[in-house]
Amino acid sequence: MPKPILLAIDDDVSVLEAVVQDLRRHYGQHYRIIRAVSGDAALETCRQLKEREETVALFLSDQRMPGMSGVEFLQQAMALYPDAKRVLLTAYADTEAAIRAINAAKIHYYLNKPWDPPEVKLYPVLDDLLESWKQGYRPAYEGIQVVGMRWSAADYQVRDFLARHRVEYKWLSPEQTPEALELLKKRGIDDTKMPVVLFGDGSVLLQPTEQEMAAKLGLPMQARQEFYDVVVIGAGPAGLAAGVYGASEGLRTLIVEGESVGGQAGSSSKIENYLGFPQGLSGEELAKRAYIQAQRLGAEFLTQRVTSIRTENKYHIVQMADGQEVICHVCLIATGVSYCMLDIPGADRFSGAGMYYGAALSEARGCADEEIYVVGGANSAGQAAMHFSRYASKVRMLVRGESLTKSMSKYLIDQIEATPNIVVETGTEVVSVSGDSHLECLTLKTPRGEETRHANSLFVFIGAAPKTDWLPDSIVCDNKGFILAGPDLKVRAAQAWTLDRDPHLLETSVPGIFVAGDVRFNSVKRCASAVGEGSIAIQFVHQYLATL
Incomplete structure (x- = not known):
C-alpha cells in the first residue's frame, strides 16, 4: 500500500529543500514526502493524487507566494482532501494574518520561520497533528474482495474456500453494500458474472472454480518429488500430527489435502478441552500452528484430492484428481469424516x-x-x-x-x-x-x-460419515465405511489379512497402508485422540519400514 503523503509548498527553492529534508529525516519511514513550488502546481498535484486514489495526510504551505497565497491554497486543497491536516509557514510579520486564517481556512496550525531546531519547533507540532490524523484514517482495503449475492451457492463456495484456507478477504454483497455494483462497473465487469474475486494486484477471477482459486493463490498443486517415504492423505488433526512426527524423524513426508488444512476440527470456533490451552483455542488456530510446525520440520503439503490408491510390488501409488501420481513406501489415510446430509424435501x-x-x-x-x-x-x-x-x-x-x-x-x-x-x-x-x-x-x-x-x-x-468411497476393495471397511485396522481387522475380517505376522495397531488390510483419526473404525471422536493416533502411527511406520 502506498504511504500517505506529506506535501510541502514554497516558492523559495532553498527554503523548500530545507523543509523537505527535515520532513524526510523524521517522517520518511512512514510517509512519502513530495514538493511543489507554487499553489497552482500544488493543486494540480493534488488532483493527480486524487485520481490515483492516493492519500494526503498533511499540507505544509508557505504563506507568501506569488499568484496564490498559502491560505488560498489551503482553502482550495480542503475540497480535495478535507481530512488532511493544514499547516501554514509564516514570517513574523504575517502572524496576525495566520491567526485570522485559522478560522477562515480552518488551518490547524501555523509555524513561524525559521523553524530551527526542528526537534523543538517543527516535529512536536507535526507529530501531534499526524497522530490526530491517524485516529480517523482508514486506509483503503487492498486485499482480496469477493463480490457476490448472499444466497448464491457459487458465492458461498468461493467464500467457504477462502475461509477454509485461512485467506483474508472482504465480502461485498449488493444486497447489503450497494457500492459493490459500482465497483464492478468501474472495472468494466458484467454483474451477471458474479461471484467476482478482485485481487490487490488488479487481477480478477469471474465465477472461479476451486482449482482456479488455488492456482491464483499459489497453493501447491504439484508434488516436488515422485517418491516419498510416507504419503499422508488428509490434513486434519491426525494427518497434521503424522506429518509433524514423520518429518521430524527424517521421513520424506507428503501431506495431501483436497479441502482445507485442519479438517472438520479446523472449522470449530473454539476448542476448550484440548490439553495445554486453558483458555481454549479455535480449530483454525490449532490447524495453523500444526501446519507451520510440519512445514518447518520438512513436511511437504499438496493441495489435491486423492482419487485412488493401488499397490504394486509393495509400493503404494497415490493418484490425484488431476492425474498426477506419487509413489511411497507407506500411506497413511487420515481423511476424517464429513457431516451427514439432511434427507428431507428441499x-x-x-x-x-x-x-x-x-x-x-x-x-x-x-x-x-x-x-x-x-x-x-x-x-x-x-x-x-x-x-x-x-x-x-x-x-x-x-x-x-x-x-x-x-x-x-x-x-x-x-x-x-x-x-x-x-x-x-x-x-x-x-x-x-x-x-x-x-x-x-x-x-x-x-x-x-x-x-x-x-x-x-x-x-x-x-452426525458424520467417513470419506472412504474412493478406496479400493482391498482396504476393508465396516458396513458404514469406517476402515478396519489392527485388532479390529483380525476380529472382523481375519481372512483379509494374509501375512504371517499380525497387523500393526493402525495397519489396514493392505500391509503398509495405515489409518488414523475419525475415519478409523471404533476411534474416539475427539481432536486430542486424532492427534495421538497420527503421532503413534509414525512409530508403526518405522516398524513396517524395517521389514522391507
Whole structure:
C-alpha cells in the first residue's frame, strides 16, 4: 500500500529543500514526502493524487507566494482532501494574518520561520497533528474482495474456500453494500458474472472454480518429488500430527489435502478441552500452528484430492484428481469424516443458499441481527451455536433427543445455558425446507405438533460419515465405511489379512497402508485422540519400514 503523503509548498527553492529534508529525516519511514513550488502546481498535484486514489495526510504551505497565497491554497486543497491536516509557514510579520486564517481556512496550525531546531519547533507540532490524523484514517482495503449475492451457492463456495484456507478477504454483497455494483462497473465487469474475486494486484477471477482459486493463490498443486517415504492423505488433526512426527524423524513426508488444512476440527470456533490451552483455542488456530510446525520440520503439503490408491510390488501409488501420481513406501489415510446430509424435501435445492453443513464460519457476519437455526446436539453443534450467538439476534438449537447431556460436553452445555440468545428446543427435528431463490421456511416436528417457521439460515450437524468411497476393495471397511485396522481387522475380517505376522495397531488390510483419526473404525471422536493416533502411527511406520 502506498504511504500517505506529506506535501510541502514554497516558492523559495532553498527554503523548500530545507523543509523537505527535515520532513524526510523524521517522517520518511512512514510517509512519502513530495514538493511543489507554487499553489497552482500544488493543486494540480493534488488532483493527480486524487485520481490515483492516493492519500494526503498533511499540507505544509508557505504563506507568501506569488499568484496564490498559502491560505488560498489551503482553502482550495480542503475540497480535495478535507481530512488532511493544514499547516501554514509564516514570517513574523504575517502572524496576525495566520491567526485570522485559522478560522477562515480552518488551518490547524501555523509555524513561524525559521523553524530551527526542528526537534523543538517543527516535529512536536507535526507529530501531534499526524497522530490526530491517524485516529480517523482508514486506509483503503487492498486485499482480496469477493463480490457476490448472499444466497448464491457459487458465492458461498468461493467464500467457504477462502475461509477454509485461512485467506483474508472482504465480502461485498449488493444486497447489503450497494457500492459493490459500482465497483464492478468501474472495472468494466458484467454483474451477471458474479461471484467476482478482485485481487490487490488488479487481477480478477469471474465465477472461479476451486482449482482456479488455488492456482491464483499459489497453493501447491504439484508434488516436488515422485517418491516419498510416507504419503499422508488428509490434513486434519491426525494427518497434521503424522506429518509433524514423520518429518521430524527424517521421513520424506507428503501431506495431501483436497479441502482445507485442519479438517472438520479446523472449522470449530473454539476448542476448550484440548490439553495445554486453558483458555481454549479455535480449530483454525490449532490447524495453523500444526501446519507451520510440519512445514518447518520438512513436511511437504499438496493441495489435491486423492482419487485412488493401488499397490504394486509393495509400493503404494497415490493418484490425484488431476492425474498426477506419487509413489511411497507407506500411506497413511487420515481423511476424517464429513457431516451427514439432511434427507428431507428441499435439502438439495437450498444447500449453500441458506442451508449449510458444518460451521460455515464464513456466513457468521452475514447473519448479524438475524434469527438462525442449528440442527444437532453434539459438541460441533454446541460450538457453532456459541460462535453464531456473537452475531445473530437469536440462535435456536433443534435437538432430536430429550436433552444435550448424552451427546455434548458439560462445559459446552453450561456455556449454552448461560448465553441468553441461545434457545435449545429438544424433541424437535426438521422435516422439510422451502423458499423461493433461497431458504425461507422450515417445517418442524415438535412435541406440540408440526410447525412452520421463517428462517434464512440453517446449519446442520447431524452426525458424520467417513470419506472412504474412493478406496479400493482391498482396504476393508465396516458396513458404514469406517476402515478396519489392527485388532479390529483380525476380529472382523481375519481372512483379509494374509501375512504371517499380525497387523500393526493402525495397519489396514493392505500391509503398509495405515489409518488414523475419525475415519478409523471404533476411534474416539475427539481432536486430542486424532492427534495421538497420527503421532503413534509414525512409530508403526518405522516398524513396517524395517521389514522391507
